[in-house]
Amino acid sequence: MGAIRKRSFLPCMIWPLQASLAGGVLLAAGAAQAQPTVVGERAALVDPLANTLMFVKNGTPTAAAMASTAKVMTMYVTLKAVKQGFLSLSDTVVISEKAASQWCNCFPGGDVKTLKKGESMSLEDALYSIALSHGETTVAVAELVANAVLNADVSTGSTVAESAALEQDFVDMMNDEADALGMSLTEWKTVHGGDETGQVTTPRDLIKVWNAAVDLSMGFLDYAGVRSRIVTVTGSTGTTAYPLAKSHWYYPNVDGDKGGDSDWVRSSLVAQSTRLGRTLVASSFMSSSIPVGQHAATDVAAMLRWGFRSIFLPDRMETSASPTGAATVSALAMDCTGRDAVTAEVTQAGGLVLARWTPSFLGGGDFPYLRLHAASALTSVTEASVAHLSSSVAVSAAAVQEAGLSHVYLSTWDVDGAVVGDPPEEVDAVHVGAGWNPDVVLVKSGLIAVSYIRTDYRLQIDLYTVGSHPSGTTGVYDVKVASYTSPAGDAFFDVSTAASLLNECVVSPCTPAYGLVMAGRTTDGNLRAISFRVDGSSITRHTTIDGEPATGLDTTRLGFSKFATSIRTGAGNVRVIYWDMTPAGTLTRVDDTGNLPETANETSIARLGSASIHTPRRGALTATRDANGRLKLIAWERDRFQEVATRDDYRLADSGASGDLGSKINVCRLSTLSDGSSGAGDFVVAMRDTGSVPKVISWRVGAP
Helix, strand or coil, X not given: CCCCCCCCCCCCCCCCCCCCCCCCCEECCCCCXXXXXXXXXXXXXXXXXXXEEEEEECCCCCCECCHHHHHXXXXXXXXXXXXXXXXXXXXXXXXXXXXXXXXXXXXXXXXXXXXXXXXXXXXXXXXXXXXXXEHXXXXXXXXXXXHHHHHCCCCXXXXXXXXXHHHHHHXXXXXXXXXXXXXXXXXXXXXXXXXXXXXXXCHHHXXXXXXXXXXXXXXXXXXXXXXXXXXXXXXXXXXXXEXXXXXXXXCCCEEEEEEECCCCEXXXXXXXXXXXXXXXXXXXXXXXXXXXXXXXXXXXXXXXXXXXXXXXXXXXXXXXXXXXXXXXXXXXXXXXXXXXXXXXXXXXXXXXXXXXXXXXXXXXCCCCEEEEEEECCCCXXXXXXXXXXXXXXXXXXXXXXXCCEXXXXXXXXXXXXCCCCCCCEEEEEEEEEEEEEEEEEEEECCEEEEEEEECCCEEEEEEEEEEECCCCCCCEEEEEEEEEECCCCCEEEEEEEEEEECCCXXXXXXXXXXXXXXXXXECCCEEXXXXXXXXXXXXXXXXXXXXXXXXXXXXXXXXXXXXXXXXXXCCCEEEEEEEEECCCCCEEEEEECCCCCCECCEEEEEECCCCCCCCCCCEEEEEEXXXXXXXXXXXXXXXXXXXXXXXXXXXXXXXXXXXXXXXXXXXXXXXECCCCCCCCEEEEEEEEECCCCEEEEEEEECCC
C-alpha cells in the first residue's frame, strides 16, 4: 500500500477498541473435519467470542478490491458520529446534485435512477438504504456526516464541488478509522467501494470493522440485517413510501451481511450468523477471474457451516461402568435436574428400579457417575416414565399388569440429592387408572401431569399435586386435582408430553399460564399434536394438529412457550418438528427439519440452547439409534427467519455413529455451562446395552 495518510479529521472519535480482533487474532486449532471448500481467492472466518481466526484462505494476506462491502465502514463511521452526538438518526439527508448523479445500484433497487436532487429522507432510513447498497444515499450520507463532524453543519453539499470535497473528507475519516482498528492492509478511495486503483482491503480487515460496528451498540445489525423496511422520501410533490426488501437465502439465522460486485470483483460478502447464541463472522472475495455463476455467499455458507460444526460437534466425555447391582432391563426412562439424573428401569423380571446418577464427588462434577438405586414395591411392570422434580424428589409412572389388564401407578421417590451415598426411597404408590404408555412431566413447582393411553385407546391426562407429607417428614404425597379424557375416536398408540410456562408476569395483577403439548401416534399411524392450558385445578384442550406418518416420537420444551418433537417418519428418518404455543393455548406448527436422509430406529430429544424467557432458542439435540443399532447424537437449530433455500443447515453437527450398540435410548440435559456460550451444555444419554444392562454416557455440546 505504502500511501501516507492525510491528517486525521476524527481526533475525538478514536477510542481504544473493545471489539474483538482489534489487535489481531490467533488461528484456532483445527477441528477434526475436512476444511470448507472456498472458491474465492481470499476468505476468513472469525469467532468473536473466542477472539480466534478459525479459517483463512490466502494465509499470507494480500489486499484486493472489495466492491460495496466498503459500505460497512461507511455505516460504521456514520453510526460512530451519531453516537458521539454530531448528528442524530432523525436528521434529514437531502440528496445533493452529486449524489443524484452517482453511478449506482440505485434506490430503491436496480439501474433506474429514482431519487432526484433536493429529495430527502431521514438518516435512519438512509442507513437502511446504504445497507442495500444504494449509491445515491451512500454519497449523500457521507457528505452529511463529514459536514456535521468537521463543520458542525448538518447538511449535504450545496454544489458539486462542495459535495466532492466533503466526500473526500469522509474517505479520510474512513482511513483514520482503518488505522485505529488495525486494518493495516486497507486503503479506502471511495465511500461506496466502486472500482478505483489503490482501493483495497482483506477479508480479515473487513471483519475487524464489521465487529467494531456491531460493538458500537448503535443498531448496526438492524440495518445490515434488514429483511423489509418502508422508507419515506419527501420531494416537491409530497411524500412517497418505498418498500425495501432483502433475503439472506444462503445460510440460517444470518444477523446481517453486506455484499458487493463490480467489474473488478465477481462477488464479495461479509456476513454474521448466530446459532444457539454463538456468533461467527465470515467474508470472501472473488475476483473477476472467477467463473461466472460463483457467488461469495456459497463460500460464506461453507465457512459458517464448518465453523458451527466445529463448535457444536457433540463431544463424548465419559461412560459409566457396568453399574453395581443393576439387573438386566427390558425398558428404561430418564430425566435430569441440575447435574443429577434419574432413571426408571424395568427389569426383565418385571420389577421397577429407580436409580439416581450423581456426579462423582471425587471428580469435580464429571463422569463417571455414582449410581444409587432402590427397588419399587410394584411388580409385573412393563414400562415406565420418570420426572426429576428437584434435588430431593422424583416421580415415576409405571404400567403394571394386573389380572390380564395394564394399569398405571404413580410412585413418589425421596432421592435426597443433598446426602452422598443415600439411596432413593419409594414414599408412596397410587393407582392412576387402567392403561399403558405412561408419561409424567413437571408442569410447575408442585404440579405434575401424567398422560397415558386408556384400554379403549383414548388419551388420559391427570394432574397431581406433589407436596410435603402431612407428618412433616421429608416424604411427599400425590393428590389428583384434574383430569382430561379424549373423546371416542381420538385414539392413540403412544404419546409424549412436555410442559412450559406460557406468559411472563411482570406487572400485577397477572396469573401465570402453563401449557402442555402432547404429541401422539394415532391408531392410524399418524402424528397428532394437542395443546392444553393448565392451572392448579383444571386442564383444557385447545388446538389439535394432525401430521405425517410417524412410528416413534418424543417431545421436549425448548423454552418459554416453545416445544419440539422428534419423530421417526414413515420413511424411517428422524425429523424435528417445532411448535409455538400462545398464552391462550393456541398451538402452531412453525417449522420442521425437512426430509434429511437420517435413518433412525429410535429417537429421543432434549433442549439445546438457552431456555431463558427473553432468549428463546430453536435448538434441539436428538439421540437416535441408527440402522445399525448404534447411538448417534445430532445438534439441530432451525432458521428463525425461514428464508433459506433448503433446510439442510438446520442440522448443525452430529457425533457420527458411535460404538455404542443398544436400544431404549433417552437423552436429557444437565446444567448449562458457564463459559459464555448459551448454546453450550452437558447432556446424558441412557440406554440399554446389548447385554440388557443400563448404560449412561455423558456428552458436551458447544463448549468453546
